[in-house]
Amino acid sequence: MSSSYPETLEELMSALRRLPGVGRRAAERLGLALLEWDKEELRQLGETLSTLREKVTRCPRCAGLAENNALCPVCRDQSRDKTTLCVVETMTQMLAVESGGHFRGRYLVLGGRISPLDGEDGSGLNFDLLEKILNEGEIREVILALSSDVEGCATAAFLAEQLKKFQVRVSRPASGLPAGANLSYADGATIAAAFDGRIILTENH
């Protein structure tokens, strides 16, 4: 297949096409739009991209995204409740819960979920960090805010079992999140209501 675009532009467009939701036409539009940017703006964008993986790191406290190995803004906030821990699968879900503005505790980002069919047995997930947090002894309640699909439920069930050895209450948000949907697509008010009416799985004080 031949293309009428110069090779460098073609290379840029094929990189853009790797982004979610960007098809061939969108990649063309974006590539041509970038060509209109000032040299300095392009240089800055290039600089951001080339240092992205070094500068954006995992927060040592919640495993969410942070800058230069520092704590993320949520973990830095001293006014937050240190006794409630919300376990989510992804950073996107953490931000979705934050958008509800209702939850004021700590987070742990698991980094995925157990999905045996996809060969994900949970070995790459942040279970060790979860245990470490619970061993610190401050947490009184763990809210398992995972996706409401099969894998999310399987992960929640696994975690509820694992958490029985700790003196903590284990709960999950009330139904109200669309079945099979990712938590990150629910709006803030829905999430706030689901947290308000959360269901206790284990009462273990």
Ligand SMILES: [Zn+2]
């Ligand atoms: Zn954090």
